[in-house]
Amino acid sequence: MSEQEKAVAVLERLYGLILSRKGGDPATSHTAKLFARGRAKIAQKVGEEAVETALAAAALNDRNEVVGESADLLFHLLVLWADCGVTPDEVWAELQRREGRSGVDEKKSRAPN
Numbered sequence: 001m002s003e004q005e006k007a008v009a010v011l012e013r014l015y016g017l018i019l020s021r022k023g024g025d026p027a028t029s030h031t032a033k034l035f036a037r038g039r040a041k042i043a044q045k046v047g048e049e050a051v052e053t054a055l056a057a058a059a060l061n062d063r064n065e066v067v068g069e070s071a072d073l074l075f076h077l078l079v080l081w082a083d084c085g086v087t088p089d090e091v092w093a094e095l096q097r098r099e100g101r102s103g104v105d106e107k108k109s110r111a112p113n
Helices: 003-021 030-037 039-059 063-084 088-098 103-109
Strands: none
Touching: 003 030, 003 063, 003 088, 030 039, 030 063, 039 063, 063 088
């Protein structure tokens, strides 16, 4: 198994664990507590983790901090996906669809909001 396949497998296992916590006891599971707080709070947490990751990277002080914050960000993003009913496979397929396309062309192809 390649390193890329291992990384995807880790994310997919984590996603499965997150799904198993949906509807669980918020007193015993951080993930269940996130679900109980609702989508807006989950999305807020994703935003917080994204900012913390960006700040850690901008500070350029500690590579390990960037790694840790990135892991937090990915975890909370997976929780948000689970709450929205989005699967990792859907995201992988979208990334694959975009592969090899210019970012400029990709943005032009999207409908304006």
